[in-house]
Amino acid sequence: MKILQLLGVTIPDYGDDGRQKRLFRFMSQKPKGDVSILLNGFPASMPNLGYLQQICFIALQKKMLTPLVIESIIRESVQRVVSVRIADQGTYFDAFFQARDDYGIYSYGFPAWKGDSNGEMHDKRLYHNVNSLEGSALPFYP
Numbered sequence: 001m002k003i004l005q006l007l008g009v010t011i012p013d014y015g016d017d018g019r020q021k022r023l024f025r026f027m028s029q030k031p032k033g034d035v036s037i038l039l040n041g042f043p044a045s046m047p048n049l050g051y052l053q054q055i056c057f058i059a060l061q062k063k064m065l066t067p068l069v070i071e072s073i074i075r076e077s078v079q080r081v082v083s084v085r086i087a088d089q090g091t092y093f094d095a096f097f098q099a100r101d102d103y104g105i106y107s108y109g110f111p112a113w114k115g116d117s118n119g120e121m122h123d124k125r126l127y128h129n130v131n132s133l134e135g136s137a138l139p140f141y142p
Contacts, residue, residue: 003076004077011040011076011077012042041079044081045099045106052077052078055077056069056095057112060112070112074095080100080101082098089111094109
């Protein structure tokens with residue numbers, strides 16, 4: 001069973017993404033395995049980071065928030081994820097990922113708070129890198 005199903009969460013359907021035409025052409029010639037994870041969820045060029053963060057909060061409330069769960073949430077929610085890196089920062093996890101479409105590769109990041117023992121979050125203001133996996137930090141205020 002997939003993580004999103006366990007959490008009772010669905011991702012809005014965005015329909016066909018015109019930025020995936022080369023991939024669609026390739027898949028029609030050589031379909032391999034389960035490609036649904038590549039084509040469902042947020043387009044690679046515009047994932048809703050706030051929505052992903054909210055799904056992580058649902059996992060926190062259900063006491064399921066781990067780096068592996070965060071990675072699964074990202075991979076199940078965003079089309080054509082290339083890489084995922086989760087860093088434990090003590091009170092929160094830094095989630096970084098890259099996704100691609102026919103026009104390029106995009107880098108994203110968001111914090112997923114661990115909360116206290118009751119699953120409550122207190123200070124949500126963090127400095128967080130949203131430019132790249134290795135770039136400089138920018139202020140992030142949810």
